[in-house]
Amino acid sequence: MAGTMATSRTNDxxxxxxxxxPVGPxxxxPAAHGLHYGSACFEGLKAHRGEDGTVRLFRARDHAQRLAGSAAGLCLPVPDPExxxxxxxxxxxxxxxEVPDPPGALYLRPTLLGTDPNIGAATHPSREALLYVLASPVGDYVAADRPLTVAVETDLPRTTPQFGGVKxxxxxxxxxxPTERARRELSAHxxxxxxxxFVQEAGPANFLLISDGALxxxxxxxxxxxGITRDSVLTxxxxxxxxxxxxxxxVDELLDRSATAEAALVGTAAVLAGVGTLVYGDQRVRVGDGGVGPRTQRLREALVAVQRGVAPDHWGWTEPVAPGG
Ligand SMILES: Cc1ncc(COP(=O)(O)O)c(C=O)c1O
Structure with a gap:
């Protein structure tokens, strides 16, 4: 964990x-609303050190906007994205x-928590909240050349439909x-x-199939x-x-196409992580040749080049961080 965090509490x-x-307790x-009734949400984004030494936040405004949306979904005070x-x-x-050199990055974790000390407020929102931002140097979550084994779950959704867009x-x-069961029983990552x-998303990332020239x-x-990475990759x-x-x-189409396709998990942590094997029931289905596909690698390189300031940023996604803030 990096040494300094930012905090803000609401008043009225x-x-x-x-x-x-300094980062600390x-x-x-103990009756804080977020601890009992789940009025808590967060974001995850990165700052990358470029080859020129400049550190750039990636799509910070979009992550801030999504945090504000999550806050609204949880009926918490909504912080201004700016x-x-x-x-x-x-x-x-x-x-x-503490920003590492590539492929590492500084991971940022804004967190918002309802703080009303009222255990009687099960059906009432928290009027007060705490927002804090932690930072942590991270390496590559999934190595670029390591294909993942992904199990397919067709009975359970990841979350309730009305909350899927809330982090x-x-x-x-x-x-x-379900994820722990898939790890234990199916050796899936x-x-x-x-x-x-109907394919939705993976536990920590969105899903992409690359087949017959199309994403x-x-x-x-x-x-x-x-996903903000999903949007970046599609763009x-x-x-x-x-x-x-x-x-x-x-899922039927996904499995039918797998032999000649590529698949990837896309997200801030995963970047683009190639899927080599799908596990469905008692079938283990190879995706393409079972490795990380060339289109997946090419898109990953294109994204990383923008994040590191090596390729032009036509979309205003990156923001250089000035040493004074
Ligand atoms: C459930 C889930 N879906 C998708 C994503 C990808 O979102 P993003 O690309 O904005 O990181 C994440 C990662 O934050 C996630 O946790």
């Missing part, structure tokens, strides 16, 4: 100016020495049991949720997280002249 529902302080009432972005810049600037801790807690046979991924319908792919199909994808 309005956020106070944030403060930078927080003072929280102000969250300022807070992110300040935290990166305060921890600039709430409870969503992750719901997915733990991750679980791909496909309730009623195929389920359309955003609110039942799963609108880059269109720019490279690839065909993009945002449409429902059935």
């Amino acid at each position: 529902g309005s956020f106070a100016p944030f403060e930078l302080e 927080l003072s929280l009432h 102000w969250i972005t300022e807070m992110l810049h300040a935290v990166v600037a305060a921890n600039l020495d 709430a801790g409870g969503n992750y807690a719901m997915a733990l049991g 991750q679980l791909l949720f496909a309730p009623k046979g 195929i991924t389920p359309p955003l319908d609110g039942t799963f997280l609108a 880059l792919a269109r720019d490279l002249g690839d065909q993009v199909e945002e449409r429902p994808l059935l």
